[in-house]
Amino acid sequence: MEHRRRTRVLLGLALALGALVLGHTWDPASSLAASANRQAGGKPRKAAKVPPSEVTLTPTLTAAPGVTVTVPPVGLSIEYPVMAQDLGSGACPPSALAAELLRLGSPPLALAGVSQDMTAPSGARSGSPTSWEAGTLYSLPVAFWGQLHCLLMTAKDPLTVGLNLRTGNLSWATQMATEAQSAATAGLSFSLGNEPDLYQLPNYASLDKPFAGEEAAAASLYLSLATYLRPAIGSAPVVGPELARPADWRYELPHVVEQLHEQTVGVHLYPLTACASPRAVTIGGLLSTEAANAPARLAWVVADARAAGVASIISEANSASCGGLAGVSDSPAAAVWAVRFVLSALKTGFGEVRFHFSGNSYDPFVVRGAEVLTRPLESALVALNQWLAPGSSLRTVPGVRGLLATAVGETGGGVLLILENERAQARAVVLRRAYRVQTAVLSPARAGLQTAILSSRGGRIRLSVPQNSVLAVSTVP
Numbered sequence: 001m002e003h004r005r006r007t008r009v010l011l012g013l014a015l016a017l018g019a020l021v022l023g024h025t026w027d028p029a030s031s032l033a034a035s036a037n038r039q040a041g042g043k044p045r046k047a048a049k050v051p052p053s054e055v056t057l058t059p060t061l062t063a064a065p066g067v068t069v070t071v072p073p074v075g076l077s078i079e080y081p082v083m084a085q086d087l088g089s090g091a092c093p094p095s096a097l098a099a100e101l102l103r104l105g106s107p108p109l110a111l112a113g114v115s116q117d118m119t120a121p122s123g124a125r126s127g128s129p130t131s132w133e134a135g136t137l138y139s140l141p142v143a144f145w146g147q148l149h150c151l152l153m154t155a156k157d158p159l160t161v162g163l164n165l166r167t168g169n170l171s172w173a174t175q176m177a178t179e180a181q182s183a184a185t186a187g188l189s190f191s192l193g194n195e196p197d198l199y200q201l202p203n204y205a206s207l208d209k210p211f212a213g214e215e216a217a218a219a220s221l222y223l224s225l226a227t228y229l230r231p232a233i234g235s236a237p238v239v240g241p242e243l244a245r246p247a248d249w250r251y252e253l254p255h256v257v258e259q260l261h262e263q264t265v266g267v268h269l270y271p272l273t274a275c276a277s278p279r280a281v282t283i284g285g286l287l288s289t290e291a292a293n294a295p296a297r298l299a300w301v302v303a304d305a306r307a308a309g310v311a312s313i314i315s316e317a318n319s320a321s322c323g324g325l326a327g328v329s330d331s332p333a334a335a336v337w338a339v340r341f342v343l344s345a346l347k348t349g350f351g352e353v354r355f356h357f358s359g360n361s362y363d364p365f366v367v368r369g370a371e372v373l374t375r376p377l378e379s380a381l382v383a384l385n386q387w388l389a390p391g392s393s394l395r396t397v398p399g400v401r402g403l404l405a406t407a408v409g410e411t412g413g414g415v416l417l418i419l420e421n422e423r424a425q426a427r428a429v430v431l432r433r434a435y436r437v438q439t440a441v442l443s444p445a446r447a448g449l450q451t452a453i454l455s456s457r458g459g460r461i462r463l464s465v466p467q468n469s470v471l472a473v474s475t476v477p
Contacts, residue, residue, distance in 0.1 A: 116162030165193025323360030
């Protein structure tokens with residue numbers, strides 16, 4: 001036995017020594033690959049060379065008409081209980097929260113989501129609840145609006161306040177609107193109800209299939225309730241109708257916009273959903289072209305809004321509905337998706353995308369005591385509001401082989417180029433007339449924005465866009 005063991009050891013050493021002499025590590029897979037790459041005559045095949053993409057960095061990239069950015073392209077949509085928790089217990093919220101909003105560029109901040117139809121103003125509820133709906137209402141803390149005012153005094157975010165439409169209490173809506181006015185510091189608008197296309201119609205709960213005229217009946221009921229609450233907000237701008245599935249009201253939306261005199265048409269959009277099965281939410285799905293280009297499917301909403309002479313936004317969005325999925329929604333892939341999704345939304349004609357917070361895995365950041373803990377998605381939101389400042393313009397650059405290219409004409413006259421690699425292989429790019437550039441990469445393999453400075457005396461810089469990644473290039477002095 002000992003003799004056989006020694007023989008095997010010596011044989012192993014001999015094989016290892018032979019491999020080292022030949023300059024290779026012996027591996028069955030590599031041996032098979034080497035055999036497969038040899039032609040019939042024994043000569044190795046040459047790997048097919050893929051020519052690099054090429055872009056010339058000149059102002060002509062933005063010379064053609066494009067989409068003008070009028071407001072910060074990224075906003076926030078936060079559920080009432082999440083906002084109340086983040087504000088903390090002091091007279092003013094943690095300074096880290098204000099600092100985070102400033103880091104994001106003071107984006108529009110909406111108090112919205114499903115909780116707006118389950119929220120009562122402070123002190124409005126009294127006695128024991130008389131129904132399930134009344135018993136599950138969320139009462140705002142007494143200090144809520146004062147704390148929010150303290151936050152907005154520093155952060156300067158425009159504020160949208162969602163009002164409870166399902167309860168339909170005019171006095172509650174009036175109190176909420178009055179208190180919201182005391183909190184806002186940089187503009188105030190209101191939303192009347194959340195996802196009314198999902199409300200159950202009275203007396204039809206037992207039906208298991210749609211009935212003729214259901215869309216018109218639901219829209220009519222929504223308009224009646226919204227018109228009843230409208231006096232609570234006076235002449236303040238209205239965002240809505242906050243549809244979960246806009247296609248369900250495709251024929252009624254123009255009528256709703258006209259009757260409610262909305263200043264901004266707001267709809268919700270999630271490319272994936274974890275509601276029925278979390279298995280439907282995957283990193284591959286999030287990085288797919290379908291998820292990135294989901295806003296393009298709602299181009300008709302933009303057309304309806306323009307016909308009415310008003311703006312349109314995606315007022316609630318994130319990676320997957322029902323709170324997302326841990327491991328996907330809080331992964332670096334979510335940041336790549338967010339950039340591609342927002343660019344698609346802007347090119348479709350939406351002015352803004354508001355990312356939702358619900359206390360789940362897709363929240364861009366989390367407040368823990370006096371700290372703000374960021375997730376990978378947050379870096380994309382920061383980057384987008386920096387790259388696409390109000391006053392800038394963007395357009396698709398045609399003819400960039402293997403990549404989707406967007407040129408951004410910056411307010412100072414500079415040009416920023418955003419390259420999207422939708423494939424599972426890295427893509428080489430040659431930048432011409434590029435002497436000194438800064439690159440910023442968002443990759444599904446690594447959290448955060450990775451930046452670098454590249455230089456070339458000859459004005460020709462070669463770089464690589466990693467697989468399934470987004471890379472932004474801007475010239476620097």
